[in-house]
Amino acid sequence: MRNLAITKDVQSALTPNSVLQDLLEGNKRFTNGKLEGADNSALVNQTTGGQFPKAVVLSCIDSRVPVETVLDQAIGDIFVARVAGNFENVDILGSLEYSCKAAGSKLVLVLGHQSCGAVKAACDGVELGNITAMLDNIKPAVEKSKDEVEGESNSSNATFVAKTVENNVKLTIDRIREKSEILKEMEDNGEIAIVGGVYSLETGKVEML
Numbered sequence: 001m002r003n004l005a006i007t008k009d010v011q012s013a014l015t016p017n018s019v020l021q022d023l024l025e026g027n028k029r030f031t032n033g034k035l036e037g038a039d040n041s042a043l044v045n046q047t048t049g050g051q052f053p054k055a056v057v058l059s060c061i062d063s064r065v066p067v068e069t070v071l072d073q074a075i076g077d078i079f080v081a082r083v084a085g086n087f088e089n090v091d092i093l094g095s096l097e098y099s100c101k102a103a104g105s106k107l108v109l110v111l112g113h114q115s116c117g118a119v120k121a122a123c124d125g126v127e128l129g130n131i132t133a134m135l136d137n138i139k140p141a142v143e144k145s146k147d148e149v150e151g152e153s154n155s156s157n158a159t160f161v162a163k164t165v166e167n168n169v170k171l172t173i174d175r176i177r178e179k180s181e182i183l184k185e186m187e188d189n190g191e192i193a194i195v196g197g198v199y200s201l202e203t204g205k206v207e208m209l
């Protein structure tokens with residue numbers, strides 16, 4: 001049972017790799033049905049005055065991917081930025097920069113997931129209200145998949161959708177490095193790592209890309 005929140009000293013001693021291993025171990029506890037559990041009252045009390053999260057996760061909004069649960073993380077452990085299709089924009093980049101540069105997190109994890117509705121909609125060229133502009137962010141991944149996957153280039157092709165989910169994570173990471181001097185420099189200096197993974201709805205497992 002977790003009852004001690006991360007302190008500044010504990011956060012300082014972490015490395016990008018140790019944080020990644022920590023998150024993957026949490027995911028293993030989730031898939032094994034052995035969640036650590038947390039004394040939320042104790043963690044709330046200890047974090048009221050500040051927070052020292054170890055990582056920031058950029059995730060989709062999907063209700064089937066509750067990030068803290070599937071990585072078995074508690075109050076004060078991780079920042080989570082969520083947008084349908086887990087892509088970056090200026091507000092998300094600012095949030096990631098805040099997490100790492102201002103608040104000391106050691107890892108950026110871009111987390112896509114199987115059968116992502118936003119990715120499927122981008123594959124199908126859906127146009128509806130503000131969703132149209134939102135899906136433009138995922139279009140580069142769709143175009144990349146067209147060169148890589150045989151058969152239909154739409155959501156009826158599960159292989160095409162799966163490849164586009166992966167490409168969307170990879171291209172998002174590329175763009176984070178291109179658009180954020182702060183995060184690029186921190187990564188080059190070994191202060192953080194920027195990594196990607198895909199969550200399986202079937203198994204609950206996060207596979208790193």
Ligand SMILES: [Zn+2]
Binds near residue numbers: 084113
């Ligand atoms: Zn999704």
